[in-house]
Structures are given as C-alpha cells and as structure tokens.
Amino acid sequence: MELTVLGSGTMTSPPRRNPAGYIIEAEGQFLIMDMGPGIIRQLKWIGVDLLKLNRILISHFHLDHCADLFPLLMNRFLLRRDSNKELTIFGPEGLRSWFEDQARWQGAWLHEALPQLAEWEGVDFEFDGWRVTGRLNLHTSNSLSFRIEKERTLFYSGDTGYQENLIQLATGADLAVVECSLPDHLKQEGHLTPTETARFAREADVKRLLVTHIYPQNDTPDLKEKIQAHFNGEVVIARDFLKIPI
Numbered sequence: 001m002e003l004t005v006l007g008s009g010t011m012t013s014p015p016r017r018n019p020a021g022y023i024i025e026a027e028g029q030f031l032i033m034d035m036g037p038g039i040i041r042q043l044k045w046i047g048v049d050l051l052k053l054n055r056i057l058i059s060h061f062h063l064d065h066c067a068d069l070f071p072l073l074m075n076r077f078l079l080r081r082d083s084n085k086e087l088t089i090f091g092p093e094g095l096r097s098w099f100e101d102q103a104r105w106q107g108a109w110l111h112e113a114l115p116q117l118a119e120w121e122g123v124d125f126e127f128d129g130w131r132v133t134g135r136l137n138l139h140t141s142n143s144l145s146f147r148i149e150k151e152r153t154l155f156y157s158g159d160t161g162y163q164e165n166l167i168q169l170a171t172g173a174d175l176a177v178v179e180c181s182l183p184d185h186l187k188q189e190g191h192l193t194p195t196e197t198a199r200f201a202r203e204a205d206v207k208r209l210l211v212t213h214i215y216p217q218n219d220t221p222d223l224k225e226k227i228q229a230h231f232n233g234e235v236v237i238a239r240d241f242l243k244i245p246i
Ligand SMILES: [Zn+2]
Pocket: 060, 062, 139, 159
C-alpha cells in the first residue's frame, strides 16, 4: 500500500506545492483523497491512467480540495463516454445537492453517464476490502476527517482545527496525513499550527506523521524541527510527488 502526495500546498502556494490531493494504491486499486485545482495535471505527470481512478473521496467543498473534480469527469468522458458510470464519489453531507448545482451548468456530456454519489450519513463506506470511517470536524459545518483501512491504516485530517474526538479516529495509524496550515503566531481557527499538529500526532500515537497543507507562511526550513519538539515519532514534511509506503 502506497500513498503519493499530489498536492501538499494550498491556493496561495508556489507551483511546487499544488493544492490538496493524494492517491493511494493498494493491490492494484486506487483511491484519490481530494482533488484541488491542478490535481489532474499532477496525475498526468506521474503517468496515472485517469480511467483507472474509480474512487474519489472528498473531505469538504472548499475549492482547494475539489475544484478538479468536474474537469476529471470531462476528461474521462472524452477518453471514454461511459467511463464515469464506473466512478464513485464519496463525500460529506450535501454531496448530492452540491453535485447537482455544479452539474446544471454542464451539457449532456455529463448526464449521459453520471458517477455514483455516496454521501456520508454517519455510516462507514465499504468497498473491495477498503473501509473508510468519516467523522465531522470543526473546519466547516460538514467537513470530514477519515480513517482508511485496507492492508494498513491511514488517517487523513482534511482541513481541521485541533479536536479531541479526532484523536480516536487517528489512534495507532500507520500513517497520519495531517494538515499544518500556519505557524503558531498566525493561528487561524479551523486549521492546525505546528504545535497542534504535533500534539495531535502525539496523543493519537500515530506511527508516522506526514505534514501537509502547508501555507507559504509556514513553509520554512525549520518546520520539521518545530514539530519534532512536541512529537517523538517519525515526521515527514510532504512535498509534491513524494511516495510513501504505508
Ligand atoms: Zn478548507
């Protein structure tokens, strides 16, 4: 099982840090986590066949996490007209109405072959030996963090502030992909700082911490040190195209 970082940055990041996106590969199957703007190009750079991406998980509807979803549908349609029928999009409460709002402005191409929509209703998503447990976080009214279990266990924070009930969701994860938006002195509600990201990883006792969603103000050479000051486990600062075995 392997995770590739497609986007470790945010909207204001330089081009070397694309907005949010990740791809997990396990036993020849793929799961995408978030599709910020530019993720399609990132996938093309690493040679992923877009028609093989049949499962996409969206954490919330901020554009830095979902702007490339409809472009992906168009891309797949142009490659093979009925391919979107094979795609399932998993997402927060409101997924169906959000999708319909966007879809209204597209032509017949989209409606000819619609993807499956799996809206989170407090029940785990399960498919082909994968189990995805979602939990509401404090970032927006419906944004989710996820625990993903296949051969191994992965936690993905999405965007979130520090929240005690997420610790259980991340406990013992082989890899925790956790946002770290802004430095401590620029703390913004609904996002984590290095001290909070480290505290979260420590309390959840995760095996490895991948630090991501890094705003330019936090993108400093001492970011790893700041986190290691409060967390003794392995810390990896994400960069685009980094591959990590889970
Ligand atoms: Zn957000």
